[in-house]
Amino acid sequence: SRLAKKMKIRPRVSFRVNPEIKVSTHTRIATGIKKSKFGITCGEAPEAYKLAKKLGAVSASGIHVHIGSQIIDTKPFAEALKKLVSLSKELKKAGIFLKYVNAGGGLGVRYNREFPATLREYSRVILKHAAGIAPHLILEPGRMLVANAGILLTRVVLVKNSGGVKFIVVDCGMNDLLRPTLYDAFHDIVPVCFSDDRKEDFYDIVGPICESGDVFARRRSLREVFAGECLAVKSAGAYGYSMSSNYNLRPRPAEVMVDGGKDRLIRKREKLQDIIGTVPRRFAKRRRR
Template structure:
């Protein structure tokens, strides 16, 4: 990995400055020293700022208010029910991709009419649960899925509100693994196939065709792909309406990226302007589905340095956080800004330090960092911009503990997901009774 320059301050666009280094040299999460939380909770752990969530939501809502755009948080980004509850209290809706996420959104207090069910592989049981719960809409991603939704709708006697997810063949110009709207993607229905499918579905009594959806990828910093996708969506709406079909809603998707100390984040005013220019005159109810933009800059992963060893070109610090706690570097080559929880010591002869985890994989490597000073065993290091796709993707690989989560609000903090240890895991693996292997159904 390339060497990453770290900064003792956080500068991430309109994000709340929830991490700050005070005169005592310590790094604070809102008004609580991170080292205080680390000693109380143990490491590694995720820390989130309730204030940052509130400020980010308010900033995005204000930016797109002129186009009357609703916001649905992408639950997959940060699925802790306490985080969702913070957003739900603000009036934020939820975008879900599984039955489990639906249960979390409802448990967090989100009204079902503010929940959109996306996802390419919904099961019959998930579709049934969504219809019975009265969700706002289901974003359908294939003709085959549409048939299953129609079947379940007939069985339940509940008319299904449907938006077809359009694949406009637009390159989001981000990492290949988080690009979702090119022609070869598994997501959505090819844009040229939409008119025939939409027309046929509109004639079915068990389906209520409400509109269209699109989502082109994640961590998008160049906003021009949004313009391309939404302009194509607007043209499609006009074609459908010219054919006498109603299109009342447009789900514009998520993917709005965040900046860091190396890259500027996208401009919200430009983002809002693109929405207004492309789809603002259609008279449709509009919504967006941000995940990372709302939560990413409001969270950090805190880890303790276990050992120091000599490396080729830079000393290696083995930390107690691993790829199972933060998968993004191993999975996407992602790079997170890193800070020290205490005031950095003067650097020795080596300007850079390589941070690696303890998991038995060469990919458990967070990269080389400059600006951390001299690192010693027992120090706490802090991965910033880790509030999205961090804890939500964590696992117990190597039979490690499941990382806990902590929420900070001004001068107080609380654990919102306890550490799940090996004793807890072994209880899940207690065997049940043997069952006969022969198939009784002939």
């Protein structure tokens, strides 16, 4: 409010509300449960809106909720929005009229054997409840749009037997795709070229990083592959590149977009120099001498 006055503007603001509901997704991507760090509770919200109204320099006309990611059924979305319906009624009584409801993202996708709600089912639930909150609806879908639009291509470096486990070591690691390490997430992994005459076996598919958690899959059934061949890690379009890092001083891979049968390089492969190039010049100079 202070800043708005100084800038002589009257911005529209929303409060993010935590509806405190259970969702059946990985705990690390459930963002609207009790004790979650996000937003303010429904109990605290009326005070916040009243304070904003009193301060006057901002228009607290929106409400935002985002209950988490990879949610495959519509029930939690309905529950969350129902809470917002009650809250908006309470606000109306206090003379606060919401214009925008932002229902966040969160609709899940199929990585393995999940059956996520369809867009039609999801939109039916959202529209049913959102209309009772505010006239304008905002959505923030992320994963649902892009997860299954991307694959991570990686090359087999080594196939080895150790301690009774068959390992496929690939040249990508947890720095390129963190989801399996961070969330124990399942990504389907398939050989790029395969022939039916190769026998199937169970493998641990691991990266080259100095962490035992650098694992893409455990006990995964796969047809035999050899060093130099490529594997495709599927459903890597969401939380893939955006969560990648230079951990272990590893340059990130290139990104290629395939559009209408044409491929286009949209992000160059990083070079080691791109990473160590951030070293201040005076150090770099000293090294050269």
